[in-house]
Amino acid sequence: MDHSTLDQLLNEGLEAITQSESLKSLYDVKVKIIGKNGLLSEAMKAMGKLPKEEKPAFGKKANEVKQAFEKAYEEREEALRQKELHERLSEEEIDVTLPGKTQFMGGRHPVGLVIQESVAALNRLGFSVQTGPQIEEDWYNFEALNIPPDHPSRDMQDTFYVDDTHVLRTHTSPIQIRSMLKSKPPLRIMAPGSVFRCDSDVTHSPNFHQIEGLLVDRKVSMAHLKATISFVLKELFRSKVEVRFRPSFFPFTEPSAEFDCSCPMCSGKGCRVCKQTGWIEIGGCGLVNPKVLEACEIDSKEWQGFAFGFGIERMAMIKYGIGDIRLFNENDLRFLRQFQK
Numbered sequence: 001m002d003h004s005t006l007d008q009l010l011n012e013g014l015e016a017i018t019q020s021e022s023l024k025s026l027y028d029v030k031v032k033i034i035g036k037n038g039l040l041s042e043a044m045k046a047m048g049k050l051p052k053e054e055k056p057a058f059g060k061k062a063n064e065v066k067q068a069f070e071k072a073y074e075e076r077e078e079a080l081r082q083k084e085l086h087e088r089l090s091e092e093e094i095d096v097t098l099p100g101k102t103q104f105m106g107g108r109h110p111v112g113l114v115i116q117e118s119v120a121a122l123n124r125l126g127f128s129v130q131t132g133p134q135i136e137e138d139w140y141n142f143e144a145l146n147i148p149p150d151h152p153s154r155d156m157q158d159t160f161y162v163d164d165t166h167v168l169r170t171h172t173s174p175i176q177i178r179s180m181l182k183s184k185p186p187l188r189i190m191a192p193g194s195v196f197r198c199d200s201d202v203t204h205s206p207n208f209h210q211i212e213g214l215l216v217d218r219k220v221s222m223a224h225l226k227a228t229i230s231f232v233l234k235e236l237f238r239s240k241v242e243v244r245f246r247p248s249f250f251p252f253t254e255p256s257a258e259f260d261c262s263c264p265m266c267s268g269k270g271c272r273v274c275k276q277t278g279w280i281e282i283g284g285c286g287l288v289n290p291k292v293l294e295a296c297e298i299d300s301k302e303w304q305g306f307a308f309g310f311g312i313e314r315m316a317m318i319k320y321g322i323g324d325i326r327l328f329n330e331n332d333l334r335f336l337r338q339f340q341k
């Protein structure tokens with residue numbers, strides 16, 4: 001055992017340090033050279049066998065070797081730490097400029113859209129929303145609206161009866177009665193809501209929606225009614241549609257009319273939507289029958305009113321070109337997503 005052994009140990013150690021490519025293998029080198037049972041410790045043990053006078057010099061040399069090794073070790077350790085950090089950073093790099101995953105935003109149902117737009121249009125004319133129960137008393141749904149007990153619309157084939165005195169409301173008109181009993185004229189109300197009729201095919205659903213409009217005031221005429229309907233339809237179709245009245249009959253209005261609008265698809269020229277007629281049937285309307293006013297304790301000599309109602313699904317089918325009413329209730333996202341704004 002002499003100094004050259006120590007030099008050799010140091011050289012070997014330094015060589016192994018430079019060749020270490022990871023903190024792990026570098027640490028293994030450290031354990032091997034200066035660890036408790038490492039090569040240097042062994043050399044130190046061998047020191048015991050040296051002649052006494054050689055011991056201090058050998059001990060000093062061994063210390064120098066240890067320090068030189070440690071210095072090189074620390075430098076390499078720092079370099080490897082930096083290297084591994086850089087590798088990790090570039091591996092885990094996040095490109096914050098990449099576009100995010102597309103999120104599906106919820107949208108309104110086409111029926112909800114038409115209700116929303118009808119309500120907005122009528123709001124601008126001073127009408128406010130009223131509601132009523134879907135399970136309605138016979139009196140509000142029929143009797144007070146001057147629909148006599150033998151009227152065909154009471155037939156079991158049209159009306160869902162709940163019991164002898166209750167029905168699923170067949171239209172939103174009972175809300176006219178509820179509003180007139182609740183507030184004194186003048187009044188302007190609208191009533192969007194779900195209604196029920198025992199009927200089902202491509203254009204009829206047993207549960208659909210209507211919106212009702214009612215105005216009670218002095219000197220109300222058919223002209224006011226027509227102007228109101230024209231305004232609402234222009235807002236809904238966002239185009240200059242024409243409105244025409246055709247004589248009709250409803251027990252709760254007198255005179256009564258059905259109203260059509262010029263086809264918003266072809267501007268009245270004739271197309272598939274209007275079946276080449278240039279006109280589309282929208283709903284029913286008229287001046288409130290004095291009998292209905294009297295049933296609500298309103299003096300029909302002083303007050304007159306107009307009322308109208310139309311189907312929301314029918315309106316949505318025209319507005320969006322939908323051919324089958326059943327699509328509204330199928331909850332098919334491919335259908336519904338087309339109405340997102």
Ligand code: PHE
Pocket residue numbers: 170171172173212250253283284285286307308309310
């Ligand atoms: N309630 C009628 C229906 O469901 C529509 C209507 C409302 C007619 C108001 C006149 C006045 O067919």
